[in-house]
Amino acid sequence: MIKNVHGNTVDRIGSDIVAGRYAPGASIPPEPLLCEELGVSRTVVRESIKSLIAKGLVTSGPKVGTRVQPPDQWNWFDADVIVWQTQAGLSADFLRDLQDLRRVVEPAAVALAAQRATAEDIADMEDAYAGMKRAIEFGGDYITPDLRFHQGLIRSSHNRMLVQMSRALGALLRTSFEISTTRKNGPAGSLPLHRAVLDAVIARDPAAAEKAVLVLIDGARHDIETVLASRKKIPRISRPATQLKAFPL
Missing domain, CATH: 1.10.10.10 (Winged helix-like DNA-binding domain superfamily/Winged helix DNA-binding domain)
Structure with missing residues (x-):
């Protein structure tokens, strides 16, 4: 824009x-x-x-x-502030704060989604999941459908405050996904974890959905900690989203 x-x-x-x-x-x-x-x-x-x-x-x-x-x-839920921070360089503390926030917000939202998601919500998340799968198999943009999947989960809670937060969390989540994507085979490894979350929502099983999303979030935390431990320069957030190379499943 x-x-x-x-x-x-x-x-x-x-x-x-x-x-x-x-x-x-x-x-x-x-x-x-x-x-x-x-x-x-x-x-x-x-x-x-x-x-x-x-x-x-x-x-x-x-x-x-x-x-x-x-x-x-500073307003850390403001998309501009997040973009400026990513341009200036991401700190370890920033990334860890983000993972803590995800662990607090997403499991509760996903548990509600398992009770409240509509057929339209589920169709939208299925479409986002299919986009992630295509990016892994044939190459292309994985980040955009991944973000759409997670924001869809939060929206499916049908809690107005959480839905409002999902809009603010967009830039923060994208930051996390960009870092995780730098890990070799990271997206391919996380795809079945996303499937487990969606299947639990479809099955109307809040406990299973909450457990599955925690596994997914903790996997992202592990990827980020691995990047931090490597002492390599933390990647800057790319625009447009990182394009994956094909990875046959």
Whole structure:
């Protein structure tokens, strides 16, 4: 999606903050300097600062200017914040926090899905699963159908708060899937685990669904810990999604 001047300005300042150009507690440059540096009007700068305040990156007040907030105040459910963090580089703590969050949210959501999923929900997840399987067998985009599968599970809980969270979790989940996909044969190994989750939902067995998704999440955690232990540079999130090579099942 092509962003307008406002979106590009938010991107530029936000990514600079997340990358550490402006330290927590420091003031960002005043409006005239930002206008000159970014080549935009004062109106665009002011609206962009409002957007960054809403994302928790900065605060603004009389006589103190616009100051950078510490990372624990940032909105980590904001897709832009996640993208800026992945561009700046992913930390081990960030990835571990993400896995902890998945372990808290997804099992409960999947247990509800096993009780509440409609025929339409199940058909959508079957289609997402088929997309993952095609990517493994013939090559192509595995990440997009994988994300669609997991968000479908959460939506199938038919809990409005969890569904809202699934939208916010999208960028976070994609981060995890991109890292896991770097493991040799990782997607092929996780495919039957996804099948077990979906089968338990179809069977209306909440306990089995919760158990199956925990196995899947813990497998992703193991993949990420293996990447971290290798001391290799943590991969940056690619755009578009990583394309798999064919892997005959």
